[in-house]
Amino acid sequence: MNNLEKLFYFRGVSAEYLNYSAERIVVPHEIRVKLLEAVGYDVTDDEAVAQAVYELDALPWKSWLKTFNILRSGESEYLDIRVHPEEKTTSISYQITTEAGELLEGELTPAELPEVGEYYIDGIRYRAHRYPLAGLPLGYHQIVLSNASRKEQAVLAVVPPKCFEIGNGHSDRLWGINCQLYTLRSERNWGIGDFSDLMELIAGSASVGMDVVALNPLHALDMSAEDFSSPYSPSDRCFLNPLYLDPERIPEFWECQTVVSQFRSPACQKKLAALRGLTHVDYRGVAELKYPVYEALFQHFLAQEIELRTERAKAFDLFVQQRNDSLTRFSQHESRLDFQSLGVSRGTSTDPRFHQYLQWLAQQQLQQCQTLALECGMSVGLMGDLAVGAVKEGAEVQGNAELFCDAATIGAPPDPFAPQGQNWNLPAPDPIALQRDNYRHFIELLAANMSCVGAIRIDHVMGLLRLWWCLPGLAGGAYVYYPFEDLLAILCLESHRNNCMVIGEDLGVVPQELRSRMAATAVYGNKVFYFETTHDRQFKPPQDHQVDAMLMVTNHDVATLAGWWNLADLSLRAAMGLVDTVNELPDRLRQRRADKIRLLAWLRSQELLPESWLTDNSHSKVEQPFDISLCGAILRACARSRSRMMLFQLDDLQLLEEPVNIPGTHREYPNWRKKQAIETKALFKDSQILALLASTYRERKQ
Structure with missing residues (x-):
């Protein structure tokens, strides 16, 4: 093996991989070379390559210890x-x-x-x-x-050898709901679902015996960007999105007469009513309404708390001290952004304390939600979601620039859903830099995201082992490997330190090595009902589902149950030009019809097919519109799953067809904006929905 090949090896640049069809794909040599150049190596200089190999391979032997050593208790x-x-x-x-x-x-x-x-x-x-x-x-x-x-x-x-687990291991079958927080409706929110709406959802969910409420990533977004709607394109994953704050639950709100007067004014109430009434979240409209209020509350806090050195001021100082350098970097980054377009004065927006204040409030309100969940008897409470990366312009990457490769981004290789591959336009973390930094940033990420929840879903958990690196202007890419065992060990430790279960999103092409280690360390898999099929596309019996997994009936990246059954998802994709209406759509429609027949047969085999859907000829029922009885049957059947956790989407209770997100779209579809059809309070007063939830509970728990 020559020095260049050794450098490929020590930098984790793969030479080949198995694609979605289990075919061996060889990575072109020129792409591997470009990846080395992207992290700063001059591959034309033989001496430099040899020196790099020496530093990665031999030099560590001249130290007694690695800088970061793992002992497994x-x-x-x-x-x-x-x-x-x-x-x-x-x-x-x-x-x-x-x-x-x-x-x-x-x-x-x-x-x-x-x-x-x-x-x-x-x-x-x-x-x-x-x-x-x-x-x-x-x-x-x-x-x-x-x-x-x-x-x-x-x-x-x-x-510890494994991650933290709640309850009695596999014998305790957990269930709950998954939703996007911003979609929640109420008569009092400011046009976007907030932490008070979450408390209402928690109370309703707990009242029918649920164990968990799973959320979208709540990460801080780049508020200076043209579009700051996607929770999976955050500015910083260590911090929270202030738009989720309920201003009226901030102590300063009712103490500040200027804010109260403005809030009660007809103009403000009219604006609030308009934002609440929209079918999709108007993020900029909400931000323009909330941020000037945040500024006024901050100034009140400075005058009435900070200057007088009250107990509340001391609590704020303690929060800043505990979050140390990471909060300092974040708040300094935020203070350099343009918040004046949102109505915040330059004097306030350039004060790092303003952004620290918002993070303090957001963490308090989120923690109150988790406390409520546990007090209401939920065994898990909230499940957070950790996005796979952060945007280049954001606080996380800019504040830790040495840990990222700014010449490469991460994505996914070609597959049937994205024949050209995917580029998520998120900077690639440098595995060697992460090691040399003693995994400081990874530890901070886990600690921050586990602190106020009982479980966490790690988006694209394959990233612990390898990530697909893309290079701008160059077709193709390659997998780059990470210090998997170190990262997994830290995950186990942080899980126990925070009493937090871990679920790894492992959909797609997953190496067996990863699945084996997930099973051995109690990192639960993530399954979606649509894909739980046999080789001949039959839906698996619930008793054949993976035990150490979370089964999601639907999620943010797939069609809702009503959308799937009524073919709305295919119609949408065809209307946006994502499906060839001449050559591809007819085949997809035929396949969907066959899948619907299989679904009815699956429900019949479970003796759950509703009377209105019973017939000797399933073909005659596939054109019948989706209804609450069929939805309930699917949820009851999924509740029988032997998977440790089962979640269903809030949208499905309302028979909504419009999806949260259509992967592969940006401007073609209003992703991450759709609201629920009705208010949360009304959901838990609907007799049909309550009956459906009660029957699902009985299947899951009795």
Whole structure:
């Protein structure tokens, strides 16, 4: 293997992969070279390539420890120490400072320890020796090694073997609802679903015995962008979108007479009513209404709390201190953006404290939602959603520029749904940079997203193992591999530190290595009902579903039940030119008709087909419009799934046809804007819906 091939290997640039048809695809050499160039290597300079290989492969052996060392509690509680031959018989002292501040000391002599590896550098044989180090508490600890001539410091991460699990493992069948928070309607919100609407949804869901309410990503968006609607194109995944705040639940709101007077004015009430009445969220209209109020409340907070050093001011200061550098970077980035177009004065928008104040309030209101869920008896409460990346112009990438490759983006290789492949236009994280930073950013991401929820769904969990890198102006791409075992170990640790279950979105082409490790570490899979079929397209019996998984009846990327049955999804795609109406659409319609017949047969086999749908000839029923009885039958059948968790979409209770999002579209369709048809309060007063939920509960829990 020449040095260039070695560099490909150490940088994780794949040479081949299996596509959706299990065909072996060889990555063109020129694409692999371009990926190395994208992360800063001059592949035309042989000496530079050789030096890069040396730094990635040999140089670490000249240090006693890796900078970040993982000990698996109860499994592999040991430290591998690499030494020069002259140090083999030399005593090395160590000091371990735990997170709690406890100091542990000891000495070791490498020659007395088992040898577990070797590496030759310039003819010198370096050895790795294994030192047992059991009994340390879970967490991130600091270790210092020293002898008469050397001293090194490193991180010891002591991790559990598996992620946190709620309840009695597989015997406890969880269920709940998934929705996009911004879609919620109420008589009091400001044109967008907010945290108070979420509390109303939680109360209603808990009242019928649900365990979980799953949400879209709540990440902070780039408010200076032309379009800031997509929750999967965030500015910073460590922070929250202030548009989800309920202004009226901010303590300063009713104390600030100027705000109260403006709020009660006919003009404001008219604007609020107009925004509430829209079928789709007007993000800019909502922002232009909320942000001037936020500014007034912030100024009131400065005058009445910060200047007087009240207990509330001290609580704010503590929040800022706890979020440390990440909040500082975020708030400084936000202070450089143009919020004047949203009605905020330059003096306020350029003050980092304004943006810190909004994050403080948002975290408080989100935490109140999770507290309510648990108080109402939910075993999980909220399920958060961690997006796979952040936009280039956003706070996360700009504040951690050294961790991202700005010359490459991530996406997906070609498949039947996207024959040209996908480019999500999100900067690619640099795996070597992540390692050299001791995974600081990854830890911050997990901690921030797990802090106020009982479970988290990781979008495109394959990214822990590999990501598809795209290069601007160049067709094709390649997989780049990441330090999977390290990232998985950190995920297990943060899961326990935050008492948070983990679900990995593993739809699509997934390497068996990933699935095996997910199963071994209690990272649950993510299934969608439409795709739970056998090789001949028959719907699987519920008892054949994967146990350690979350079954979603529908989600934000697929058609609603009504849209699927009534063919509205195919009509929409045809109208937007995404389906060839001459050559492709007729085949899809025939296939859908066959799938609908299979669905009716599946329900009949479960003895759940409603009377109004019973017939000796299923073909005669496929043209019958979707209704609440068929919806209820599908939910009841899915509730029988042996999968640990089952979720259904709020939209399906209302028989909505219009989807939340159509993958592959941008301007063709108003993605991430559609609202629910009726208010949340009305949903849980509807006798048909309550009967449907009660029957679903009985199937799931009894």
